[in-house]
Amino acid sequence: MIALHNVSKVFSGYRAIQSVSLTVHKGEIHGIIGASGAGKSTLLRLMNLLEIPEEGKVEVNGQMLTSLSGKELRQARKSIGMIFQHFNLVANKTVYDNVEISLQLSKFQRSKRKERVSECLRFVGLEQFKDKYPAQLSGGQKQRVAIARALANHPQVLLCDEPTSSLDPNTTAEILGVLKDINQLGVTIVIVSHEMEVIRSICNRVTVMADGQIYDTVTAEPTGIEPIENSPEYFIEQLTKAGGANA
Numbered sequence: 653m654i655a656l657h658n659v660s661k662v663f664s665g666y667r668a669i670q671s672v673s674l675t676v677h678k679g680e681i682h683g684i685i686g687a688s689g690a691g692k693s694t695l696l697r698l699m700n701l702l703e704i705p706e707e708g709k710v711e712v713n714g715q716m717l718t719s720l721s722g723k724e725l726r727q728a729r730k731s732i733g734m735i736f737q738h739f740n741l742v743a744n745k746t747v748y749d750n751v752e753i754s755l756q757l758s759k760f761q762r763s764k765r766k767e768r769v770s771e772c773l774r775f776v777g778l779e780q781f782k783d784k785y786p787a788q789l790s791g792g793q794k795q796r797v798a799i800a801r802a803l804a805n806h807p808q809v810l811l812c813d814e815p816t817s818s819l820d821p822n823t824t825a826e827i828l829g830v831l832k833d834i835n836q837l838g839v840t841i842v843i844v845s846h847e848m849e850v851i852r853s854i855c856n857r858v859t860v861m862a863d864g865q866i867y868d869t870v871t872a873e874p875t876g877i878e879p880i881e882n883s884p885e886y887f888i889e890q891l892t893k894a895g896g897a898n899a
């Protein structure tokens with residue numbers, strides 16, 4: 653589904669990714685974890701050529717992206733959705749318009765756009781928020797809008813760059829639940845996170861990165877998504893129990 657062949661990325665003489673080869677299988681939730689600066693986000697961004705490699709080849713859905721013309725790449729990218737830590741919504745556009753943008757860009761048939769936007773907003777549980785602006789939403793709701801936008805063009809792959817790193821534990825669990833639902837529709841997911849619990853809860857295989865290289869790729873048994881109590885009492889209990897901040 654996704655294959656990186658000896659891919660390298662250089663920033664101002666610094667080799668951030670060093671001749672990496674990796675295969676992500678169709679239908680899996682593939683995690684990428686590692687220390688800050690290990691090259692996780694760069695590796696993810698190479699999968700849709702948001703970063704262009706200096707060396708190597710990138711193949712997605714049977715197409716060699718690194719050999720495509722600009723026009724062909726734009727077409728191929730319709731089947732690769734992406735979400736980000738800071739959501740990247742357009743502040744002066746409504747929830748509806750934020751999702752419709754991706755349909756406009758892909759020249760999705762105009763007469764069917766409204767129906768598709770509604771479908772995607774319904775999927776993420778935000779249909780009633782369609783006329784709100786991003787500033788009127790919580791972090792979790794913003795990420796749901798970003799997910800709806802990423803799904804609009806029926807992607808086969810969803811790339812997730814630290815999708816829950818700005819969210820509290822309960823909202824993290826909700827968003828991971830949405831990602832799991834998307835995966836069950838047949839969408840292959842690649843998720844970059846520095847949070848072990850996030851990776852452990854939903855990933856089938858995990859690539860561990862260090863210093864711009866793959867240290868190892870392991871098969872994992874997802875532990876499941878457990879919402880964490882988020883009440884003030886819960887925070888006090890966690891801070892004051894043995895081993896906590898006051899111990």
Ligand SMILES: Nc1ncnc2c1ncn2[C@@H]1O[C@H](COP(=O)(O)OP(=O)(O)OP(=O)(O)O)[C@@H](O)[C@H]1O
Pocket residue numbers: 663664668686687688689690691692693694695846
């Ligand atoms: N656009 C860029 N220009 C210059 N250097 C960059 C750029 N993007 C990434 N780097 C460098 O490449 C290395 C890998 O960065 P990357 O963001 O991929 O790491 P990461 O593992 O995702 O780290 P973090 O968890 O901190 O985001 C880092 O040393 C970073 O400073």
